[in-house]
Amino acid sequence: MKINGDTRVFGIIGNPVNHSLSPAMHNAAFAELGINGVYVPFLTEDVAGAVNGVRALSIDGLSVTIPHKEAVLAHLDEVDQTARRIGAANTIVVSRRGSAASLQGCNTDWLGANHALGRHLTLAGSRAVILGAGGAARAIGFGLKKAGADIEIWSRTESTGTTLATELGCPWQPLTEPPEKEFDILINATAVGMHPNQQLSPLPANVLTRFSVVMDIIYAPLHTTLLREAADAGCTCIDGLEMLLYQGVVQFELWTGCTAPVDTMRAALRRAAGVV
Numbered sequence: 067m068k069i070n071g072d073t074r075v076f077g078i079i080g081n082p083v084n085h086s087l088s089p090a091m092h093n094a095a096f097a098e099l100g101i102n103g104v105y106v107p108f109l110t111e112d113v114a115g116a117v118n119g120v121r122a123l124s125i126d127g128l129s130v131t132i133p134h135k136e137a138v139l140a141h142l143d144e145v146d147q148t149a150r151r152i153g154a155a156n157t158i159v160v161s162r163r164g165s166a167a168s169l170q171g172c173n174t175d176w177l178g179a180n181h182a183l184g185r186h187l188t189l190a191g192s193r194a195v196i197l198g199a200g201g202a203a204r205a206i207g208f209g210l211k212k213a214g215a216d217i218e219i220w221s222r223t224e225s226t227g228t229t230l231a232t233e234l235g236c237p238w239q240p241l242t243e244p245p246e247k248e249f250d251i252l253i254n255a256t257a258v259g260m261h262p263n264q265q266l267s268p269l270p271a272n273v274l275t276r277f278s279v280v281m282d283i284i285y286a287p288l289h290t291t292l293l294r295e296a297a298d299a300g301c302t303c304i305d306g307l308e309m310l311l312y313q314g315v316v317q318f319e320l321w322t323g324c325t326a327p328v329d330t331m332r333a334a335l336r337r338a339a340g341v342v
Contacts, residue, residue, distance in 0.1 A: 076106075076128065077105055079110035083131065091331045094334035095330060113137045142170065143168045144168065149173040152205050152208050154201050156317075158171055174320075180212075181315070183210075183304065192251055193248075196253045198221055207236070208234065211234055219234070253281045254290075260284045267295060274295055274296045275300070278301060279304065285310060286306075288305050
């Protein structure tokens, strides 16, 4: 498909952003459905300037990644209830009427996590542990609570862990002292195991037998030490591309109004990640 004056422009803002796999996923979806659109990475330091650029350049939608998911809220015309409660937006939906543009912030991260997990078990009534207390943990925790799961936050830093646990109305546990009980789900929402420290895992291998499903949101490397050890413990494993995929599926549908070609998007992500 040729880029021309009718091409719709979408993108992702963040810093850094050139490593993002989202362009591969969304551009494959545009091609599959014959949509004249292109999705590109925008290295962004000035969030306010980037949002003004969306208005001025007729950009049709943006993904938002680290470190701008929280800061972008102050520069939008509207923030949906879920994104406001989470305190972060990873998606900007643009509505235009003539030359005027209205920008709405949404959060699809929690939907991505729920979809990825929901393919393997029923979330309502499940018991889940989330490792970490940052923005990703907050979004995932909100989504699991919304789906009817019972959750616990385990983190190394008590102050941030208890703050998030209070916000979510759930227990907090020191990551160094995992309790001796069984759960359905474990989610790693920390950076432990990410390149260049891929030899590390946030939990000892002998603890993993207490979980049925283990999901790691890290996708560089894709097969983290946590997931390898979880597989050895007999757990069902979900890699970081699945959450990325499903949050992108919801973004695509918000922007285009079309049903996203999920299989095409998954294949493009895995190719971009070097996974056959």
